[in-house]
Amino acid sequence: MSGRAAGARIRVVLVEDESAQRSQLMSILQVQGDIVIADCSSTAAEAIELVATTRPDVVVLDLHLRDGQSQRAIEQIMARTPTPILILSTQLPDRHAASAVEALVAGALEARQRPPRWTPAEGAELRRTVRQISKVQVIRHPRGSHVPGQPRGTAARVGQQPVVAIAASTGGPSALVTLLGGLAGLEAPVLVVQHLDPGFTAGLVEWMSRVSALPVEIAGHQQVARPGRVYFAPGERHLHYAAGGRLELVESPATTHRPSADELFRSVARTAGSAAIGVQLTGMGDDGAQGLLAIHQSGGATLAQDEASSTVFGMPKAAVGVGAVTELVRIDKMADAVQRAVREVTRA
Structure with a gap:
C-alpha cells in the first residue's frame, strides 16, 4: 500500500527491457521533479524482488517484456507487495488488447498505449496517470468482512422487465x-x-x-x-x-x-x-x-x-x-x- 506523505516525491520502479525506451521514459517521468525513478528492472523476476525491497509508490511496467513474464510479475507483485501498477503497451488496439485486460484483472490499476514517439502532450498524460494512481490504496486480496445491507425501502412493481x-x-x-x-x-x-x-x-x-x-x-x-x-x-x-x-x-x-x-x-x-x-x-x-x-x-x-x-x-x-x-x-x-x-x- 502507498504510504507516501503529502508533498513527497513519487517513487517509481520502471520495468522495461529496451534501453532506449527505458532512458526515454526516465526522462519523461522525471522532467518536473515530483516523480523520481527509484530503480529499474529489465526482467519480471528481478522486478518482483525489486518492488519488494524498494517499496515504490508506483510500478510502470512494459506489458510485453522479452521474457514473456509480464503477467506473472503483476500477479506476484500484487500478492507479495501490493503496489499501484501502470502497464504500457505498443500493441494496441490489436489482439494483444486482451492481454492488457488480463493485466488489469491480475491487479494492474491502469493500462495505456505506448506511442511510437512520445509527444509533450503524451508525456504529460503519462505523468498525470502516475500521479493519479500513486494516491490509490491497493489491497492484496478482498478482505472478508461483510457490511450488512440495509433493507430496500421501496418495493419494485411486479411484472415489469427488470x-x-x-x-x-x-x-x-x-x-x-x-x-x-x-x-x-x-x-x-x-x-x-x-x-x-x-x-x-x-x-x-x-x-x-x-x-x-x-x-x-x-x-x-x-x-x-x-x-x-x-x-x-x-x-x-x-x-x-x-x-x-x-x-x-x-x-x-x-x-x-x-x-x-x-x-x-x-x-x-x-x-x-x-x-x-x-x-x-x-x-x-x-x-x-x-x-x-x-x-x-x-x-x-x-x-x-x-x-x-x-x-x-x-x-x-x-x-x-x-x-x-x-x-x-x-x-x-x-x-x-x-x-x-x-x-x-x-x-x-
Whole structure:
C-alpha cells in the first residue's frame, strides 16, 4: 500500500527491457521533479524482488517484456507487495488488447498505449496517470468482512422487465469477473459502463466473454437489449437505455468520462423506474453517484461494492454520500444480490 506523505516525491520502479525506451521514459517521468525513478528492472523476476525491497509508490511496467513474464510479475507483485501498477503497451488496439485486460484483472490499476514517439502532450498524460494512481490504496486480496445491507425501502412493481446497470472504474475488470461469473440464468439485460481507454474495450469484452456466465458483447446503437445478455458501452460513447429496451449510443453531453456511469444510470431510471437495478462497483471519483440516486428515487434497487473488497472506494463512497445506496455488498456476494433484486421485480 502507498504510504507516501503529502508533498513527497513519487517513487517509481520502471520495468522495461529496451534501453532506449527505458532512458526515454526516465526522462519523461522525471522532467518536473515530483516523480523520481527509484530503480529499474529489465526482467519480471528481478522486478518482483525489486518492488519488494524498494517499496515504490508506483510500478510502470512494459506489458510485453522479452521474457514473456509480464503477467506473472503483476500477479506476484500484487500478492507479495501490493503496489499501484501502470502497464504500457505498443500493441494496441490489436489482439494483444486482451492481454492488457488480463493485466488489469491480475491487479494492474491502469493500462495505456505506448506511442511510437512520445509527444509533450503524451508525456504529460503519462505523468498525470502516475500521479493519479500513486494516491490509490491497493489491497492484496478482498478482505472478508461483510457490511450488512440495509433493507430496500421501496418495493419494485411486479411484472415489469427488470434491467441491471453496472458501473466501474479502477479495479473494475477484476470485480466484473467475479460479478458476471455469478449471473447464470439472469432474467434481465445487463448494461455495463467501465472507465477504460477506448483501445482496450474490445479486449475487455473478449476477456469478459470467457469468464461471464452470460453472453457478452459491445452494445450497438438502436439494438434491443435482451434478457440474459451483457452489453458493454463502447469507448467514447454514452450508453442509454430507452423505451422498448432499445440501446442508444450518444456522444453528448461532454463529460469527464465517456461513457459515463451517471448517463447510463439516469437513462435506466427514466425508462425502467422501479424495475431498475443499479450497481456501483470499485472506482476512483464520483461518476455514477447522481445517476444511482435517480434509480433510488425511482424506486429501483441500488447496490454498491463495500470498501473492504473495493480496489478504490471512491465511486461507491460518493454514492453512499448522496444517499443513493440501499445495500453495500462485498464483491463475492454481489451476484447473489443482483439475482435476488431481479427476482423481486419479476415475481408473480
